[in-house]
Amino acid sequence: MLYSLPLVAIVIIYLLAALLPALFLMRYIYKKDTIEKEPPGLLTGLVFLGVAAALVAVVLETLGQGVLNAFVSEDDPAYTIIFAFLIVAVVEEGAKFLFLRWRTWRDPNFNYRFDGIVYAVFLSLGFAAFENISYVMGYGLTAALYRALLAIPAHMGFAVFMGLFYSRAKLCSDVGNPAKRRLNLWAAFLIAVVLHGFYDACAMMGTILSTLLFTAFVIAMYIIVIRLVKKESKSDEPV
Numbered sequence: 001m002l003y004s005l006p007l008v009a010i011v012i013i014y015l016l017a018a019l020l021p022a023l024f025l026m027r028y029i030y031k032k033d034t035i036e037k038e039p040p041g042l043l044t045g046l047v048f049l050g051v052a053a054a055l056v057a058v059v060l061e062t063l064g065q066g067v068l069n070a071f072v073s074e075d076d077p078a079y080t081i082i083f084a085f086l087i088v089a090v091v092e093e094g095a096k097f098l099f100l101r102w103r104t105w106r107d108p109n110f111n112y113r114f115d116g117i118v119y120a121v122f123l124s125l126g127f128a129a130f131e132n133i134s135y136v137m138g139y140g141l142t143a144a145l146y147r148a149l150l151a152i153p154a155h156m157g158f159a160v161f162m163g164l165f166y167s168r169a170k171l172c173s174d175v176g177n178p179a180k181r182r183l184n185l186w187a188a189f190l191i192a193v194v195l196h197g198f199y200d201a202c203a204m205m206g207t208i209l210s211t212l213l214f215t216a217f218v219i220a221m222y223i224i225v226i227r228l229v230k231k232e233s234k235s236d237e238p239v
Contacts (some may be wrong), residue, residue, distance in 0.1 A: 017144035018136040021152040022129035029121045029156075032233040033114055042109055043122050049103055050126020053095035057127075060091045080204045085197030093192040096124055097162065101185075105170070114236040116167030117160055117229065120188075124159035128152050150218060154199055157225040162192040164228065171239040195221065 026047075030037070064087040072079050104110050104119045132152060136144045169184035199221075202214035 014136050014141070014144070015133065017141055017148075018132040019129050021148040022125040022132065025152065025156050026122055026125050029118055029229070032229055033118050033236075034233060035112055035114070035236050038109055038115060038118055042104075042107065043118070046100075046103065046119055046122040047126035047129075049099040050096065050123040050128070051130040053092075053099050053123065054127045054130045056095045057092045060095070061087055064091060081201050084201035084204055085193070088200050089193045089197035092127070093158065093162070093189060093196055096120070096127060096159070097189045097192070099123060100162070100166065110170060111238055112236050113167040113171060113239050114232050115239075116170060117163035117232060120159040120163030120166060121156055124155045124162075125152070128155035153222060154196075154218070157221045158192040158196050158199075160225045160228055161195060162188045164188075164232065165191065167239060174239055 026043075030043070065083065068079070068083060068087060072082060100120055100123050103123075104116075109115065110119070128151065132144070132147050135147055135151075165184045165188035169181045169188060172178075172180040172184055198217060199214070202210045202217060
């Protein structure tokens with residue numbers, strides 16, 4: 001049925017399937033920023049920086065996997081864990097974090113605590129949307145449904161934790177506490193890496209235990225993230 005449509009219509013359907021989940025979550029976070037909305041230009045720029053982070057990640061992950069393959073066999077049980085945590089999670093969350101810090105840390109619009117979550121989520125969902133296009137175009141609409149329910153919200157979840165500690169680092173910087181600033185910046189990066197790495201490792205292993213852990217992890221993270229967003233939105237304060 002689908003393939004009876006013109007090629008342009010099929011491409012549009014695939015693009016919408018790839019992009020709408022990320023746009024929906026961006027809208028959700030944007031609505032939770034109740035005190036002072038962020039400029040559309042800044043948010044749009046962060047989305048495109050997410051795309052840039054995805055492109056950087058593709059190159060670095062390819063290089064990292066080449067190095068890993070030279071030292072660890074793919075048949076080794078440790079391979080998946082090393083690849084998930086030290087290649088995928090470190091590279092992807094590292095690229096996001098560096099672009100986030102470069103673009104927003106000194107921006108005068110970064111003046112409320114919830115802003116850090118907004119910035120991290122928009123950048124991360126730009127990353128996820130770009131990544132999603134390649135998956136949907138390559139694997140079809142079934143992949144779009146799977147990623148809409150799992151991968152896209154997961155990227156938002158990692159970003160919420162990153163933005164939470166990133167905002168606290170900004171607050172510590174503004175009150176003249178460099179030690180806590182550094183601690184919170186490291187927490188913003190490392191917690192996102194651990195969450196991302198655990199998510200990917202469980203998804204890649206494909207065992208009964210890893211599937212059960214993956215399911216429990218996803219449910220727990222989504223519940224915690226929704227509660228965190230609501231709490232941070234209601235208790236927002238200047239930094």
